[in-house]
Amino acid sequence: xxxxxxxxxxSLFVIFVLFVLGLSFYLSxxxxxxxxxxxxxxxxxxxxxxIAFAGDYLSAASFLGICGMIATAGYDGWMYxxxxxxxxxxxxxxxxxxxxxxxxxxxxxxxDSKFNSKAIQLMAAISTLLVSVFYLIPQMVGAGVLVQxxxxxPHWVGVCIVGIVVTLIVAxxxxxxxxxxxxxxxxxxxxMSTILVGMVLSRGLSTTPADNNGAPYHDFKTLxxxxxxxxxxxxxxxxxxxxxxxxxxxxxxxxxxxxxSIWSFTKTDAGYTLEETLFVTKMADGSKLFNGAPxxxxxxxxxxxxxxxxxNGEEVTTTGAxxxxxxxxxxxxxxxxxxxxxxxxxxxxxxxxxxxxxxxGARVLRPGLKFKVDNATGLxxxxxxxxxxxxxxxxxxxxxxLIRYYTVPSQAAARKSTIVAxxxxxxxxxxxxxxxxxxxxxxxxxxxxxNMSAPLLALSFxxxxxxxxxxxxxxxxxxxVSGLIVAASGAIAHDLMDNFLGMQMTDRGKVRAGxxxxxxxxxxxxYLGIIFEGMNVSFLVGxxxxxxxxxxxxxxxxxxxxxxxxxPGIAASILVGLVSSLGLILVxxxxxxxxxxxxxxxxxxxxxxxxxxxxxxxxxxxxxxMITQKGAISNNASESA
Amino acid sequence: xxxxxxxxxxxxxxxxxxxxxxxxxxxxxTLVYATFVGLNATNPRAMESxxxxxxxxxxxxxxxxxxxxxMALFYNHLCTKAENQMNS
Numbered sequence: 001x002x003x004x005x006x007x008x009x010x011s012l013f014v015i016f017v018l019f020v021l022g023l024s025f026y027l028s029x030x031x032x033x034x035x036x037x038x039x040x041x042x043x044x045x046x047x048x049x050x051i052a053f054a055g056d057y058l059s060a061a062s063f064l065g066i067c068g069m070i071a072t073a074g075y076d077g078w079m080y081x082x083x084x085x086x087x088x089x090x091x092x093x094x095x096x097x098x099x100x101x102x103x104x105x106x107x108x109x110x111x112d113s114k115f116n117s118k119a120i121q122l123m124a125a126i127s128t129l130l131v132s133v134f135y136l137i138p139q140m141v142g143a144g145v146l147v148q149x150x151x152x153x154p155h156w157v158g159v160c161i162v163g164i165v166v167t168l169i170v171a172x173x174x175x176x177x178x179x180x181x182x183x184x185x186x187x188x189x190x191x192m193s194t195i196l197v198g199m200v201l202s203r204g205l206s207t208t209p210a211d212n213n214g215a216p217y218h219d220f221k222t223l224x225x226x227x228x229x230x231x232x233x234x235x236x237x238x239x240x241x242x243x244x245x246x247x248x249x250x251x252x253x254x255x256x257x258x259x260x261s262i263w264s265f266t267k268t269d270a271g272y273t274l275e276e277t278l279f280v281t282k283m284a285d286g287s288k289l290f291n292g293a294p295x296x297x298x299x300x301x302x303x304x305x306x307x308x309x310x311x312n313g314e315e316v317t318t319t320g321a322x323x324x325x326x327x328x329x330x331x332x333x334x335x336x337x338x339x340x341x342x343x344x345x346x347x348x349x350x351x352x353x354x355x356x357x358x359x360x361g362a363r364v365l366r367p368g369l370k371f372k373v374d375n376a377t378g379l380x381x382x383x384x385x386x387x388x389x390x391x392x393x394x395x396x397x398x399x400x401x402l403i404r405y406y407t408v409p410s411q412a413a414a415r416k417s418t419i420v421a422x423x424x425x426x427x428x429x430x431x432x433x434x435x436x437x438x439x440x441x442x443x444x445x446x447x448x449x450x451n452m453s454a455p456l457l458a459l460s461f462x463x464x465x466x467x468x469x470x471x472x473x474x475x476x477x478x479x480x481v482s483g484l485i486v487a488a489s490g491a492i493a494h495d496l497m498d499n500f501l502g503m504q505m506t507d508r509g510k511v512r513a514g515x516x517x518x519x520x521x522x523x524x525x526x527y528l529g530i531i532f533e534g535m536n537v538s539f540l541v542g543x544x545x546x547x548x549x550x551x552x553x554x555x556x557x558x559x560x561x562x563x564x565x566x567x568p569g570i571a572a573s574i575l576v577g578l579v580s581s582l583g584l585i586l587v588x589x590x591x592x593x594x595x596x597x598x599x600x601x602x603x604x605x606x607x608x609x610x611x612x613x614x615x616x617x618x619x620x621x622x623x624x625x626m627i628t629q630k631g632a633i634s635n636n637a638s639e640s641a
Numbered sequence: 642x643x644x645x646x647x648x649x650x651x652x653x654x655x656x657x658x659x660x661x662x663x664x665x666x667x668x669x670x671t672l673v674y675a676t677f678v679g680l681n682a683t684n685p686r687a688m689e690s691x692x693x694x695x696x697x698x699x700x701x702x703x704x705x706x707x708x709x710x711x712m713a714l715f716y717n718h719l720c721t722k723a724e725n726q727m728n729s
Contacts, residue, residue: 075698079681082702089670089709093663093716097656329694366688366698373685381682388678392671411653415720419713426706433702561664 009150009467013474017165020184020478024169024177034510037174038105038490039406044179046413050420052179053404055186057084057395057421058428059135059480059541060142060451063189063473066429067457068450069370070436071304072339074363076370077436081429083391088425090553091396092418098560099405100414106487107402108495111555117567118500123574125495127551128399130578132488132521133528134544135400136481140529143477145451150470159529162474166481167522170489171515175407178482185472185479190424192472193431196454197324199461200438204319205330207309209443212460217443218301220356223263226271249344251277251353259299260292264355277355278303278339280448284348290448302456304445307358308335324434331361331437338364338440339447354447364440383606387542390610394545397552400480400487481525489517542608543585550613551577558621569625577617584609654727659720666716673708677701 031037044052062084069077103110108124140159147158169177203210209217224232229241229252239260240246240253252263252274263274278300281289290300309316310333319330339354359369367373371387372380395401405414439445439453444460446452458469493513497503505513554577555570585591588607589599681688681698688698 075696075702078702082677082705085706085709086670086674089667089674089712092713093667093670097659097663101653101656325695328699332691332696332699362689362691362696365696366685367681368685371681373682376682384682385678392674410651411656412721412724415717419710419717422709422713426710430703430706560660 008464009470012467012471013150016471016475017478020169020177020181021165021172023180024172027173027176027180030176031173032508032511034105034494034507034514036176037511037514038403038486038494040175040179042407043409044407046408046417047420048179048183049404049408049413049417051186051190051424052182052407053186053401053417053421054190054424054428055182055184055479056404056483057401057425057480058186058189058476060139060146060473060477062428062432063193063476064142064145064451064454065138065541066432067436067439067454068445068452070433071439071445071453072447072450073370074336074338074359074437074440075365075367078429078433079367079371079388080391081432083388084395085422085426085429086392087395088418088422090393091401092415092422094560095396095402095556096405096414096418097411099402099556100408100411103402103406105403105406105494106490107399107552107556108491108499110402111559111570112499112567114559115567115570117571119571120567120574121495121500123571123578124552124555125491125500127547127574127578128491128495129488130582131397131399131544131548131551132484132491133524134540134547135398136484136488136521136525137528137532138540139477139481139484140525141532142451143474143481144529144533145449146455146470146474146477149452149455150474155533156530159526162477162481163522163526163529166478166485166525167519169478169482170485170518170522174511174514174518175403175486178486179404179407181482182479185475186424188472189476190428192468193428193435196458196461196465196469197431197434197438199465200434200442200457201324201327202321203442203461204322205306205309205327205334205441206318207306208317209305209441210460212302212442212444212456213463213466217305218303220276222276223274224271225265225274229272231274245344245346249342249353251342251344251355262351262353264353275356277353278447279351279353282350282352300446300448302444303337303339303354303447304440304443305337306331306334306441307337310334327434328365328437331441332365334361335359336361336364336440338369352448364437379605382611383608386606386608386611389614390542390546390549390608393549393553393610393614397548397556398544399491399548399552400483403487403490404483485518485521485525488521489514492517492521546585546608546610546613547578547581549610550581550617554614554617554621558618558625562622562625564625564629565621566625566628568628569621572624573617573621576620577613580616581609581613584613651728653724655720655723658723658727662716662719662723666712670708670712674705677705 035041066077066080099110102113108121111124112120143162144155144158147153169181236254236256239255246253250264252265254261262277262279264277265272265274293299311330335358338357338359340357342353344351371384373384408414408417435454439457442460444456455470455473459466497513551574555573558565587603589602590607592602593599690697692700
């Protein structure tokens with residue numbers, strides 16, 4: 001698929017970048033002390049902090065990944081929204097106020113507040129770094145994915161632009177500039193997403209998607225053949241028939257006017273019905289052909305349409321403008337064309353075939369298209385439950401989210417800012433359903449890379465909307481990455497250098513250490529963003545949630561609610577959570593494929609480790625704390641003496 | 642050691658009350674969320690049934706998001722009230 005570079009999108013992005021850089025330099029005076037650099041002086045208003053929470057949390061994975069997943073897999077994509085939002089309840093009811101009460105700059109401070117333990121300082125810092133890096137990689141990859149269609153620049157340039165801008169933002173004014181960048185980004189994301197959803201509802205649903213940037217929706221053809229596979233339509237010759245590797249997979253390869261095409265077939269009483277597919281061929285030399293032609297030829301069409309549209313049982317061609325509930329109701333009664341995917345290997349080439357799957361709307365609006373929950377095995381159910389647990393437990397354990405509690409002046413402000421975050425993020429997640437379904441039915445999806453579904457949906461409403469949403473998507477990456485770099489630099493400069501290693505630093509020295517750490521983390525982020533090119537944007541975010549939920553949350557909760565918790569218990573809990581979650585991820589089917597093996601050969605047959613690693617982490621804390629009770633008592637006694 | 646909050650916090654006599662309230666509300670929301678996830682895992686077809694003109698899955702999704710906000714506001718109301726009474 002070819003995107004059109006938009007000078008307006010470039011201009012808007014440049015204006016946003018110049019604005020945030022100007023703001024950062026303006027705020028740099030506030031970041032001359034450690035309190036100013038790491039916690040924005042602790043005097044951010046709760047409402048500002050709440051929207052900044054949203055700007056921090058709503059990453060490229062939320063905006064691009066979830067919309068793309070809903071566009072191609074329906075309700076299952078929205079399950080992520082529901083799980084992510086539910087996680088904020090853990091943050092509000094259990095974590096917000098104690099975090100504010102116990103910590104200073106990093107979440108390690110809170111964990112270590114009772115103990116002054118080197119083991120906690122080390123383990124919590126390592127956990128912060130690992131979780132932040134897992135989260136950073138998809139954001140940086142997302143930056144590269146965005147820059148290609150928008151600016152016409154290679155992937156690595158996009159990664160470098162984001163890396164350099166964010167490093168400048170953080171290194172100049174730390175948490176102060178990061179807060180305002182996230183505030184503006186969060187606010188703009190909510191406003192523009194609301195406008196986009198308003199436009200989707202105004203257009204309503206139609207069996208013929210509107211023109212996309214002046215181009216009509218591709219008319220996917222249906223051919224007919226007799227039982228000997230002689231085609232009724234003229235001009236086609238068979239390249240690979242029923243006995244070929246394509247035929248055995250349910251496809252036939254045809255050629256017409258020198259152009260190859262692949263068709264899915266179904267057997268009928270009269271012979272065969274052939275439906276047009278889309279396909280990407282990865283050649284042995286690594287080059288790719290899209291529908292048998294180079295990408296520049298524009299043969300790989302955007303997809304997503306309603307096959308049969310019904311309102312109150314009556315078949316119609318369009319709904320016209322509808323309200324949000326009427327929109328979903330009409331979708332539920334209609335038939336939507338979703339797309340399946342199959343891989344075929346021939347002569348060193350790998351062909352990915354995307355074929356039409358007409359699906360009842362009610363089926364689209366319930367789980368099961370991506371997650372295997374229908375007639376699922378115990379293991380498949382386990383995988384689903386484990387993922388939903390990780391989403392629920394991960395939010396309140398993400399270091400870059402937790403440090404935002406130190407930027408407000410009181411515990412009540414910490415609580416209120418979390419409620420603003422829940423309102424803002426919850427509203428945005430409602431919008432993701434409409435944006436995703438809008439992309440699904442408006443003929444805009446690039447099926448080979450669904451991450452661009454939201455910007456491409458905007459393109460169907462004209463270039464200005466596309467430019468605004470695209471530049472906003474870029475700003476989304478800036479906001480989240482700046483939060484992650486603050487968290488990671490705090491782990492290095494404050495947790496490791498200052499606390500763990502006990503390096504004697506003046507207040508200005510602590511700020512300098514934080515800034516140097518931010519530059520180092522920024523360089524690492526750029527490097528990782530480049531080498532991980534091609535990875536799905538939302539893939540590693542799920543891991544970050546699983547690792548954070550396993551390594552950090554048990555320690556936080558037990559510290560707050562179990563009086564027998566000891567320092568070795570917390571350190572053991574983090575270690576076991578980290579090792580078990582990472583270990584299970586590394587031997588999961590998703591990773592096995594990346595090693596070049598078959599997923600069925602993976603040592604474990606689930607991808608989400610949370611259901612095992614979280615209980616293990618709790619167990620480690622309880623056992624080690626019980627074993628080390630005597631030491632804890634004598635320590636307390638000597639402190640009292 | 643650089644621990645302790647970045648700004649000086651006043652004494653909060655309502656802390657215990659808020660902690661207990663938070664745990665209770667967390668348990669309530671967790672039970673609702675667990676029911677939703679459990680239903681999806683054990684009987685996904687039930688989520689396709691129609692309630693108020695929408696699939697049950699959509700109603701559950703909107704309901705969970707709305708419930709989170711309603712409970713958050715209620716929690717804040719009770720906490721603020723307790724802070725005003727106990728810290729005055």
